[in-house]
Amino acid sequence: MADKTRKVAIGIDLGTTNSCVAVCKNGKVETIPHKMGGFLVPSWVTYTRKEVLVGDIAKAHGAAYVKSAIFAIKRIIGRKFNDPVVQSAIKTWKFNVLEDSTGVPRIELKHKGDLIRVSPEEISGLILRDLKESAEAYLDESEITDAVITVPAYFNDHQRQATIDAAKIAGLNVLRLINEPTAAAIAYIYDKPEKQKRNILVYDLGGGTFDVSIVNLNNANISVKAACGDTNLGGINFDDRCVEYFMNLIQNKYKVDMKEAHSLKYLMRLRNLVEKAKHDLSTIYETTIELIELHDELDVYEDFLRARFEDLNEDLFTKTLEIVKQCIKEAKLKKEDIDDVVLVGGSTRIPKIEEGLTELFGKAVSKAINQEHGVAHGAAILAANLTENLSKTFNISDVTAMSLGIETLNGEMNVLIKRNSQIPTQAQRTYTTGVEGENAIRITVLEGDSKIASKNLMLGTFDLLDLPLNPSVNVTFEVDCNGILTVHAVEDSTGINKMINVILNKGRLTSNEISLLRKKSYIIKKNNEECNKVKEKKNEFQTYLLKTKDQIKRSARRINTKDYEILLNKIEDGLSWLSTKEAEDVKKIENKYNGIHKYYDDILRNK
Template sequence: SIGINLGNTYSCVGTWISDCVEIIRDSNYDLTTPSYVSFTNNERLVGRDAEYEVHINPENTIYDLQRMIGRKFNDEILQYNRKYWPFKIIKNNHGKPRIQINYKNEIKNFSPEEISAMILSKMKEISEDYIGQKVTNAVITVPAYFNNAQREATKKAGEISGLNILEIVSEPTAAAIAYGFDKLEPNDNKNIIVVNLEDIFNVSLLSIKDRKFEIKATSEYTHLSHEDFDNRLVNHFVNEFQEKFETNITTYRGAMTRLKLHSERVKSKLSSSQNVIFCIDRLYEGIDFRSSITRRQFEELNMDLFNKIIDLIEKVINDSGLSKSDVHEVILIEGPASIQKIQSMISEYFDGIKIHNNIPSDEVIVTGATILSAYLSGIELEKNLENEK
């Protein structure tokens, strides 16, 4: 059996081997595989190869599936994002979205479930190549805010891919299992805040009582992610370039793509450094762009976004009917970069409460899913796992 973290941007898969979780690397030796599917005149690509196509074949490269699956065509969130997707979304006769692409010089329409199934098939293939035998049983994670229609659509995608879905489990529940909260004593009840910044920023309050997991409240910023931090850096450097060289490079795709890539690297380096110095050779018309930025400057650029995360935590606590003092521990899933300021702000908000963030963020959710999958498959784990469906 396997556990799959079916993410909006990246997906990963794990299995239970030799009494522990083994997270499986793909053919590129990466733990995570981009949740992208691309259609060309010759073939269908899934994962890293599909992600490479997004700049050269954008109309036929599909991503952002969590913003589509299980929704009606007229759904507000789908329609908002539709304005920014380069691929075409149409409405079928039942009011559901269909993704229209050109594949091998033929126009074809796919449901979000069918595209998701292609990604799940890739995860199944990765696991089978590693294990050396056919894989059938799986647990798949979904965001806590997914409703029944979205969960059922995800289950359908799994079935299309040839998997027997043991359970669709929420990401915060999987994270709590990964950190061992399934092993609490029956009377050791806890309320846990799960702050998930891995993809779409969301916060959930998870109550564990008598070893049963219940999502008391959840909320998300659908349009806020780590990319917003990257964009703040990009804008900062664009303005700096314009001040130095009196040139606006925002209309030059090649320059902006390279600047975006370096901004992501700068953000990552600021996790462990107080200051980052970099140079982009020949960024525009032969001009070498040299710059530096401090962690403090980065924090000032993004402080309003950091505050939104605290606002989201407050909203979830209020929606749960509990108070801040009722929260016992926090799980922080940080995403592609660890931002010290976010950690310190959350710790300060909760008066120094224990924050769990030692499991790498791209591993924590799939670890929980894999443990649950092994348990539901009858493997003896000395656990008593019960959670919401």
């Protein structure tokens, strides 16, 4: 039974391809098994004709519901529709992604006969709710509300805010957003001696994102010195390269265009086969891609060698090593100063990754933590630390991934907080109007590392109006421990002020929208429960019908011929009825069952 004296908080690794949830209780960290089995939950949501599926079962239905099977949504959460990353992702997806009136992406799909639009936050919220429910079932808790959720170190302010919104939709309170490599570092040092000093480089290559962080451990103090990465580089990119290779091969060799509508389900199957082959090639040198009955009874068998896989992705592997070198430089260290290189993320199982890092550092890399579960473990440890459920305490100091500033009149970015500044932090700067006589000032908040303002991400903009002549406006930037920015501006002489949590940025979900989506998520849960009850009843009824049919056939001689024929007809009618729309109601199934069961009982009594 669960210990009810303290509130349980969980750690969640919300991944691009897979997600994971863990807990730290009584000093012990463990990965929580999913309610359907297994520990890694595919980050898939599939809208079927009747219900909304999450995880393994959603992925299994992907080929049947190509247009409504949503995956890798983390790639576009918190981004604008015209973002190059969004446009690149759309090209690889078969579900429809459209731009809404505020310029953000929405997924359009059919569900229960209606054409609906859902947000990336809603999809992520469904995944988070599913993980939450698994934790509640496993830990025997009626409800778990507190969680630490991990995000890529290179997630910007919008992406972090959107992740918090997704958690709210799932009914979760975010104790802390923590960068994925920082969480991995916590997991790595958790069972190490407390009194030690080390520089740890965390190489985190997951399904959709890549992060590198250099973490300094000084006794119980964990301090991130630098973080670099690419939020559009991961295992999915490797898959995309391989899928494209086989699509071209199949078109040239077999004259089948897999981009055509009738081939979409085979394209989904090819993607799944390529993903499996990628995993296999981490331990063997050769595998086979088998597409059975691809077209007009055509079977495709193609060898796939590890060497080919490495050749297709060589430039991406090299790119990760360049980012590693950049991170070491930004931490003002040499590679010889790195004591441990820690691998995390499923894609680090690729042998070429380990080979490249071993060659770069001249020593073996560490696999001391589980590459798929380590990030969730670190989040769980921090959750226990924040809720005082941990005897071993530590202090964490993370950093900003990118610089923060405002746009100046000449179109440049004036930096207030530099990238890799330790958080929480704040900075202040004084500004005035650009033209004499002006009584208003516009403040445009930027995030990025380009000197040219237009090349950075605009987080938000607001105006201070009715200012005196030659105003003196103090602008304060505050970044909290979640890496989220608040901007405050005040004019000295008048006290005119304005605050922006960059929450008000166009395209963000409002608190009312989040509340409605949370209710919708609950309705989906209840609908799924009803669908499962129907499936269970239909299965029970079908089992009863088949069993009864077998019994009366074996005892036909002892049953009146007329009764036998009537009962057999009722059974056949029942089996056919199970395929009708009417059989989607538990009460009607029970009534149908009771009618046949009563008739059979009457026959047995009158024998």
